[in-house]
Amino acid sequence: MKNLDDFTDFENGERNGWENEIGSPDGILKTEAGPEGPNTFWSGKLEWRPPNTFLPSLFKMFTLSGKEQEKEWLEISFKYRVYPPEPGEATTITGVITQHFSIAYNNFFIDEYTPTNEWLQGDPIKILVVYSNNLSHLLIGARNGTGPGVSRKIDIDDIKVVRTPVK
Secondary structure (H helix, E strand, O other): OOOOEEEEOOHHHOOOOOEEOOOOOOOEEEEEEEOOEEEEEEEEEEEOEOOOEOEEEEEEEEEOOOOOOOEEEEEEEEEEEEOOOOOOOOOEEEEEEEEEOOOEEEEEEEOOOOOOOOOEEOOOEEEEEEOEOOEEEEEEEEEEEEOOOOEEEEEEEEEEEEEEEOO
8 A cells, every 4th residue: 555645735725625623613724924935824723621621623534545444554743833822821732633532642732841933843643543434534633731721822834644554
């Protein structure tokens, strides 16, 4: 089986299947000038519900054609940018990448040591996914945090997903 190389940079308003979810229904695509020309990215928020209820902010469905295995690894990486917390926002947040939160997930953390107002390259995160009727999905969201609020603004760009078979 060949590897899937799925890349989304949101240029020209193309979401490439990445859609808003309940954690950020008002997420939008924004374009800003950069040193290498204009850059378009998704801008929204990570949000959760106490005590530790996961809310997805972005999701994408993956459709496989032909006879495919039922399980495989999806490795996801992306660039993100956070801002200093505004009054009423979370000061720290646990971001989550998952297929089914109740089964398994991987975390990334935003805290007082996370640089703000600059693009950061997230570490690749591997998720074991199960396909049903040749369909699967990935979710990006949050499950908890600290501070006065339950959300934090975030920009996301250059989402890369690589599929590899389970050996």
